[in-house]
Amino acid sequence: GIQVEQSPPDLILQEGANSTLRCNFSDSVNNLQWFHQNPWGQLINLFYIPSGTKQNGRLSATTVATERYSLLYISSSQTTDSGVYFCAVEPWSSGNTPLVFGKGTRLSVIA
Amino acid sequence: DADVTQTPRNRITKTGKRIMLECSQTKGHDRMYWYRQDPGLGLRLIYYSFDVKDINKGEISDGYSVSRQAQAKFSLSLESAIPNQTALYFCATSVGDLTGELFFGEGSRLTVL
Numbered sequence: 001g002i003q004v005e006q007s008p009p010d011l012i013l014q015e016g017a018n019s020t021l022r023c024n025f026s027d028s029v030n031n032l033q034w035f036h037q038n039p040w041g042q043l044i045n046l047f048y049i050p051s052g053t054k055q056n057g058r059l060s061a062t063t064v065a066t067e068r069y070s071l072l073y074i075s076s077s078q079t080t081d082s083g084v085y086f087c088a089v090e091p092w093s094s095g096n097t098p099l100v101f102g103k104g105t106r107l108s109v110i111a
Numbered sequence: 112d113a114d115v116t117q118t119p120r121n122r123i124t125k126t127g128k129r130i131m132l133e134c135s136q137t138k139g140h141d142r143m144y145w146y147r148q149d150p151g152l153g154l155r156l157i158y159y160s161f162d163v164k165d166i167n168k169g170e171i172s173d174g175y176s177v178s179r180q181a182q183a184k185f186s187l188s189l190e191s192a193i194p195n196q197t198a199l200y201f202c203a204t205s206v207g208d209l210t211g212e213l214f215f216g217e218g219s220r221l222t223v224l
Contacts, residue, residue, distance in 0.1 A: 031211045041199060043215040086153060090211060098144060098169065099213060103153040 002027045002091045004102035012108045013077050021072040021105045023087030031090035032063050033099065034072050038083045046072070046085075077109045114138045115216035117202050123222045130189040132219045134202030140214075142206070143185040147171060148199040148218075157200075160185055192223040 003026040013019055023032070034046040047054050047061040049070065054061055058077075063070040074081055084106050088099035115136045124130055134143065141162050146154040156169030158177040166177060174196060178186045189196055202216040 033211075033213060035213075035215075041218050041220075043201065043218075045212055045214065048212045088154075088213070098156050098159050099211070100156075101146075101154040103151060 002029070002089060002100055004087060004089055004100055006085075006087055006102035006105050008105060009103070010106045010108075012110065015077060015079060015109055015111050017077050017109075018073070018075045019077060019107070021074070021085050021087075021107075023070040023072070023089075023102055025068050025070075025087075025089050027068070028092035029065065029068075029089040030092050030097075031099070032065075032070050033088050034061055034070070035086040035088065036081075036083055037086065037104070043086075074107075077107075079109045079111055082107055082109045115202060115204055115214055117200075117216040117219045119219060120217065121220045123224065124192055125224050126193055128192050128223075130192050130221065132187045132200055132202075132221070134185045134187070134216055136183050136202075136204045136214075136216075138204055138214060139182075140204035140206050141182065142204060143179070144203040144205075144213075145169075145175075145177065145185070145187045146201045146203060148201060154201065157187065189221075192221075194223045197221060197223045 005024045007022045037043050049061045049063045051065045058075045060073045084104040086104045088101045118133045144159040145157040160179045176188045200219045203213050205211050205213050
């Protein structure tokens with residue numbers, strides 16, 4: 001099956017710093033999403049981004065489907081950005097298939 | 112109220128007991144999923160259902176069963192719980208088109224002693 005690799009596995013930032021999280025995938029995809037899991041365990045959908053670039057406040061994401069990777073940018077990080085960031089992909093097929101998740105990047109933002 | 116509700120939120124049980132985790136949603140989505148999260152392993156798919164009459168095994172279905180009682184309800188059962196089923200379980204929903212944006216419940220933390 002498709003492999004989803006996220007890097008780095010762990011990241012510690014000073015408040016106000018910028019960061020880039022990477023997601024590589026091993027095959028073509030129909031769909032790619034980024035999620036944030038806060039320290040209380042809640043999972044929130046950040047972006048639906050099978051290709052191109054999107055921005056939402058201090059967060060933006062870019063997917064280059066032909067090169068099989070996606071990047072999540074966090075600018076001017078805040079302590080509330082802490083948590084685990086997951087990338088998930090839907091493998092390409094003629095019908096919809098469920099998302100496959102990477103193992104996540106754990107981000108700690110220190111005041 | 113949450114759009115995707117899971118019960119119970121926390122449960123401690125003993126080896127060999129039968130456990131049911133319930134999920135209900137008010138989003139009107141056709142597709143529902145059960146994922147399991149273990150530290151360092153991300154989320155792994157247990158079962159999924161694309162409509163009431165459709166049930167599919169995921170990556171790690173052994174030891175689990177599901178029931179889709181209605182469009183809005185999808186239950187996960189552990190017939191005879193074992194300690195390595197201790198994990199955080201998430202129910203999720205999505206619409207039945209190519210967007211496939213996934214919405215999660217708040218999770219059910221299960222501990223099997």
